Amino acid sequence: MTDTGAKFPIIRLRAGILVLIALIMVSSAAGRWMATLFSLGWGWATLIGIAVALLIALIVTRLDRLAYFGIAALVTLFAAYTAYDFARGPIDWSAGAAFLLALVPAVLLGAAFWDFRHFVSEVRAWANSRS
Known part of the structure; x- marks a missing residue:
């Protein structure tokens, strides 16, 4: 396995930022x-x-692949619905504008979960190769 983190440090930075944004938003x-x-x-x-x-x-670091993606999908849909509901209710935006706003957390969380899963597997492979 090649060390893509050394060649492309922006990949690791992007994964870390997306995971941090997702974690802050959900928590x-x-x-x-x-x-x-x-x-x-x-x-x-x-x-x-x-x-x-x-x-x-x-919890996330201990899940298998299917459970991880199932939970990731539920959290992503919950965040998108929360953004949509907020835009429709308190802000009183149109349905189309609220849908576009809901796409922002959905895309960010989807990318964060995807990157984090690959990042965790790479760290596990690296840790296993060191022992």
């Missing part, structure tokens, strides 16, 4: 939702978001 939405549900403040929302991010990282 902050979950933290804010839980805090709102229980009438808690922003501090609690932040703590809940951090806990969700840690749980996501732990």
Whole structure:
């Protein structure tokens, strides 16, 4: 296996940025939702978001391929629906504009999950070759 990270460092940077954006987006939405549900403040929302991010990282690294892509599809659809619902409700955009807005998190999350899966498999292969 060739070390594409050394030849193309932008590939590793892109995967890391997309995963970070996806993790921040999902964990902050979950933290804010839980805090709102229980009438808690922003501090609690932040703590809940951090806990969700840690749980996501732990779970995602241990999934098999089919479960990973199933969960990735559900999370991507949830994020797209959340963006669509926000644009249609509080912002009161048209259905077409809300759909275009919903494509942004869908594309970002889809690319992030795809890159992260390949990144994790490359790190595992590298770790296995070192031992």
